[in-house]
Amino acid sequence: MTENPRLIGRLDSAGLPADNLLNRRAALPGPVQQLHRHILGAIASTGTPPTMAQLTGWAGELSIELSPALRALADTELVFTDTELTTVTGGVPFAANNVSAHRVHIAGGPAVAANCAVDALGIPAMLGRDAEIHSTDPHNGEPVVATSRAGTWQWQPESAVVFVGSNGSSGPLTQSCCPVINFFTDEDNARAYQRQHHLDGDVLTMPEAAEAGALVFGELLTGRKPA
Structure with a gap:
């Protein structure tokens, strides 16, 4: 996708560099990246992490030792163990x-939990699949739903x-x-939450947030290295 320098700058300022994950993984050996x-x-x-038997099998196919590979992935915050x-x-x-508070229902697949709102929005881009996200505004408890169909997003409420x-x-x-990093029903709620919890950050429209998800995760399953 065409990069948006202004959005990338806003993500950087908010502490969420768009190329962070790709850069961290690119520093690892190729077989560990493939793992x-x-x-x-x-x-x-499947909606569940791989078993130790699966991990051991993949490590064997990749000719790497499993424990050091998992340690490298855990230390770079790419995998949780x-x-x-x-x-x-x-x-x-x-x-x-x-x-988590963010459930992503993958079309033709499982329901999974995402770490945050941007992670949730990045999953359809990463997989190239349709998905529906269900979350909750932490300020007022109201639901927020975002749906991706063939790369086009819709959301409720429209002010999210x-x-x-x-x-x-x-x-x-x-x-x-x-x-x-959460969904909110409108900007007023997001700003109120920010003030209440003394947070540094920014408020993105839903199109901006969906683009941010694609920037961060869109190529995470490919072999591309960041420029």
């Missing part, structure tokens, strides 16, 4: 243990927006950014 794609593909197909590296629980954009930003903590993105 990451296998993990994401398995979650997208237990502390012993014996279980994969998720992988960005899919939430650990398939639990997405807040992108961070809580200012120095931890991983899943702790500093994901908890506050």
